[in-house]
Amino acid sequence: MSPDNVDDTPGRGGHVAVAIDGPAASGKSSTAQWVAAELGFRHVDSGALYRATTAAALRSGVPPAEWTAAFLLTQAARVSLAPNETSFTPQVDGESVTEEIRRPDVTRGVPHVAQVPAVRTWVNAQVRAVARSHDVVCDGRDMGTAVFPDADLKVFLVADPWERARRRLIQRLSRSPTEEEIAEETDRLVQRDAADVTQTVQAKDAVLIDTTYLTQAEQVERIVALVRAARLRRPLTPWEGLPLVPPPADGSID
Numbered sequence: 001m002s003p004d005n006v007d008d009t010p011g012r013g014g015h016v017a018v019a020i021d022g023p024a025a026s027g028k029s030s031t032a033q034w035v036a037a038e039l040g041f042r043h044v045d046s047g048a049l050y051r052a053t054t055a056a057a058l059r060s061g062v063p064p065a066e067w068t069a070a071f072l073l074t075q076a077a078r079v080s081l082a083p084n085e086t087s088f089t090p091q092v093d094g095e096s097v098t099e100e101i102r103r104p105d106v107t108r109g110v111p112h113v114a115q116v117p118a119v120r121t122w123v124n125a126q127v128r129a130v131a132r133s134h135d136v137v138c139d140g141r142d143m144g145t146a147v148f149p150d151a152d153l154k155v156f157l158v159a160d161p162w163e164r165a166r167r168r169l170i171q172r173l174s175r176s177p178t179e180e181e182i183a184e185e186t187d188r189l190v191q192r193d194a195a196d197v198t199q200t201v202q203a204k205d206a207v208l209i210d211t212t213y214l215t216q217a218e219q220v221e222r223i224v225a226l227v228r229a230a231r232l233r234r235p236l237t238p239w240e241g242l243p244l245v246p247p248p249a250d251g252s253i254d
């Protein structure tokens with residue numbers, strides 16, 4: 001998909017879109033992936049598109065201080081999403097960049113790239129294009145606001161920064177991190193939260209889930225149940241709208 005040939009017309013042809021947003025390391029991507037697998041949907045990681053565009057720009061050798069909007073759009077044109085069994089593999093020039101986009105230099109550069117409106121428009125178009133041909137669980141910062149204001153379900157995940165840092169380090173180091181390591185990672189996360197604050201928005205109709213004291217299985221279970229409930233949502237019939245117990249004769253409700 002290149003910026004020029006994206007079909008960005010509205011509507012999803014009856015496909016379901018679940019939007020999962022939240023700050024860095026709130027567990028969005030892994031939760032979204034698991035929810036998608038449970039439901040037989042596709043997972044779309046919008047952050048991976050911002051990261052892949054940043055990785056392409058870094059590969060170009062042009063110093064970050066010289067990255068203009070036009071230059072970044074040229075880099076975005078090198079990015080594609082290759083379908084895999086449950087998700088999409090981000091690619092630059094047709095080559096998988098799954099590992100490369102997690103490098104610290106990409107993580108440092110991506111918030112600046114993500115501030116560029118033309119890049120945001122391009123990423124949003126890619127995500128909407130996928131959602132026109134698949135049932136999707138999309139994760140990011142603005143899936144429920146800018147990308148799918150009409151999503152079937154919107155979830156906003158939050159967690160205590162210390163806990164987010166601890167989980168991120170366990171994932172990265174495959175061991176228990178020290179207190180000092182967690183403190184340093186917490187600082188980095190808080191800085192990234194600040195850099196991403198403009199676009200990290202909880203939609204008014206999103207369900208807020210604080211995952212600080214939840215296991216990932218519990219988060220997934222809740223979201224899957226919410227998706228199922230949202231899909232069954234329909235106008236109440238007159239009978240369903242009636243109270244189960246007749247109201248008191250004087251009309252008071254206690």
Ligand code: C5P
Nearest residue numbers: 046047050110111114140141142196199
């Ligand atoms: O989700 P992840 O942390 O991988 O996203 C990387 C970066 O991409 C974020 O720090 C943010 O700058 C940007 N991003 C964004 N909007 C999204 C998803 C990611 O601005 N929907």
